[in-house]
Amino acid sequence: MSSASAFDLQAYLRERVRWVDEALERFLPDEGERPQQLHRAMRYSTLSGGKRLRPVLVIAGAEAVGGEASLVMPTACAIELIHTFSLIHDDLPAIDNDTLRRGRPTCHVQFGEATAILAGDALFASAFELIARNAETAPAERVVQVLRLVAEASGTRGMVGGQMVDIESEGKPVDADTLEYIHRHKTAALIRASVLSGAVLAGANQEQLKALSYYGECVGLAFQIADDLLNVLGDPRKMGKAVGTDAARGKATYPALFGVDASRRRAYHLVQEAVQALRDFGEKAEPLRAVAHLVVEREG
């Protein structure tokens, strides 16, 4: 990794986040088109300056095996829509009852609960439309493989399943196994699917997919631990949302179970593992390596 110092992550991210934001702007339904209120809510929650970690990982996953961003852009945006959908539903009064997200009122605060539920549903549907659209630039077999990956990572054996166990565990003593289950499903599954989707679309072989699967899982877990740590130690102004909310809710978190220091050590260890998994990828995987480090070093 002698070239790591030569790689300019900030410039890389700036460019790709701009591509993703432009593509999302283009893919999302128009506010002038009926039903306007639904489209306003979908755009409000999606186009609100997120980090775009997942779409960047789709792109970087493709690049790591010689693909190009333009080839995978519909799927990159699809996964961001799924992430946004999950945030909207998780913020609902019946679930986390959060009122602030990315520095702005949450979707249901801004548009009402009915619209927020349906905006989440519509974003989820749009995500799968976009995956289908990726067949314009990639073979159908690969698109179907991506469909399976992303659907599994979103549902009961992925994100939604993790969120369910997270809610069930609130206010209860949680063991390490359950915490691991929550993190792997709620967060790591979709992050892993992001890297893999990009790689699949770009024609990765089985060995590459195996390495990227492990990379994605490690980065996903590290991301969630870092998130838990930010909820304890973070600056709400930099994060655009409240801190201390996990403890107040009796949420199962890494620092609550293992303490801040052990959590930090585990996050850094996971990043090392992730980077190690990329040892045979050469320079093309520099973005993935740099993103792995960023995940635990971010401030929001």
Add this chain to the structure above:
Amino acid sequence: MSSASAFDLQAYLRERVRWVDEALERFLPDEGERPQQLHRAMRYSTLSGGKRLRPVLVIAGAEAVGGEASLVMPTACAIELIHTFSLIHDDLPAIDNDTLRRGRPTCHVQFGEATAILAGDALFASAFELIARNAETAPAERVVQVLRLVAEASGTRGMVGGQMVDIESEGKPVDADTLEYIHRHKTAALIRASVLSGAVLAGANQEQLKALSYYGECVGLAFQIADDLLNVLGDPRKMGKAVGTDAARGKATYPALFGVDASRRRAYHLVQEAVQALRDFGEKAEPLRAVAHLVVEREG
């Protein structure tokens, strides 16, 4: 249609509904598997004796062009999961606030609101897993085409969009255009996608798809008009849900706008149009013809 009298619709439906129920039972996640509560809710709402109209239409759509039920079963079940997901979310307190569905307490009454929201989300995700799985018995290109059809029919340009305008219109005077928009999107879009998905998987040509698209749209609209009529005139014991709720909510319905007689005439006219669209299909389309008639003659 001289063979119409020879076709035994009840026997046909009994068999296919059994196949669909068995496949749903198999495809749905186990209640013993974590997160149990989520899986209980998913199974409770799906395995509750629905009419299975949409999966039957997927099968009948395939059969009309020479395909077989076993070939399209994952997609048939996928569309039933999407239908169930939409019922769960529509029943939520923030939307229609319904407490009875198919003769039993609605999902949020039985399992709580958070679980109901997530069960809907998980069913939606499972649906797309199933569509991906249909690549085991059909070419990937056709699966991608089905994915696009189903995702579009579910989202803002389909079911969810129709539901949004339906909610927005409650208690307001609604013109014929808006009512048509609601019916086409909320109900007809997914019914049309059902017939088309089966036909696409079975290798229908463009001309056949055009005819089946028109069939699906007519049957979908007729179904919604019949639904509106049942809400005015139906027997709650046969329907397993309350009647008179549309009027109480000031919902936009066909009978409210045009009266009961004109609504009935329009529904029958749509069925004729649907059957007419199948004129070149021969005996293989008998099930589709019979289902079209059933849609306006049902009692629940």
